[in-house]
Amino acid sequence: ETLFDALDNIEPPTRPLDKALRLPLQDVYKIGGIGTVPVGRVETGILKPGMVVNFAPTGPTTEVKSVEMHHEALTEAVPGDNVGFNVKNVSVKDLKRGFVASDSKNDPAKEAADFTAQVIVLNHPGQIQAGYSPVLDCHTAHIACKFAELLTKIDRRTGKELEAGPKHVKSGDSCIVKDGSQQAHVCGDLPTVCSSWTFLLCVT
Template structure:
């Protein structure tokens, strides 16, 4: 959660289905995180704005509070208040007391907090559990729109010896497969997909939610970059537009916005200075 790495955090968060907010239970640490300029508050706000609608809260370093139930309840109350302001419904959020250092309540139920009856969340059905792993297993898979035109924002572009140019990113909508002719916007580059891989294994096709790498013909690493969006050239490829509707959030507002103000716009994996 370091200020210098917020850009990377935005890129990663824009590709996630669920966020785990790690909160330090230590005296002063929790309070600093949720203060007006605190990182905990900013991270929750970024996650919600970037479309991550499911949240798990892990309250860490509980061993430093001697597994105090009072401290755990105090943190739940305060955290519920601020995530509600951000847009999350606290009733849908599991709160899990953990010690990452000692492994308590991460995978197995810890004997150190006999008062802890477990977490519960109310989504379509009521789900309960004890550990962080169980909370992760209880994430509702979001809808995966395979029938829409392909949209794949690039996270990075690699040059791999003996293979060539390999863009990497998460399929948001549609399907990508070898043989498909893709167009990168706004670069205006069109090329054929030679192969699609995920975790070093060849895929017949990449579908929404898959983080894939795909090899493209006759395109140099210099022609495409992080933030470009790949689409199927034959099915409504992404194009430039005069204007579009957006949900916008302003962080570090200068007080007033006037001529010459040049903020950085973060949109999916792209980070662009604009006027």
């Protein structure tokens, strides 16, 4: 069997078309004669012209006028498509990289002041305790966060609880933390939006 045969035999991934729309914004442009055009990759669901979308965590709700990919108009965009879409009566200043577009009529994305996450400390000098402030990267979001509370230390392979309420963790440890954003609210759909990732990246 050749390499080409092996590639031909790969089953295409199942696209999460049946899930609610989630589209993290990569950038936002002001295009003359068209207007405001957010761009990003559809992670789940379907984006169509005429759909009323909202932008979490703190953006507006508006109508999608058109959707394009590689300068071609689309009747719908599906997971995996990198698209630009023109929105109605919205300024570029109202939208930011890291916002998440969703269907306002079908399980819209919501803001959250905090969330719970499993963290693996890969390499960090010294100890990490409550109050530690890393930067969280999830898709296009880049957010200053704070470990409000270390809930449990767990076995990184089995997930079994090793210690409740640890005072600190160090390199090689895994733990469950209550995390809060230091800059207003974050999109409360991190597990949904980041479902294609195996982790959330936190850096100092």
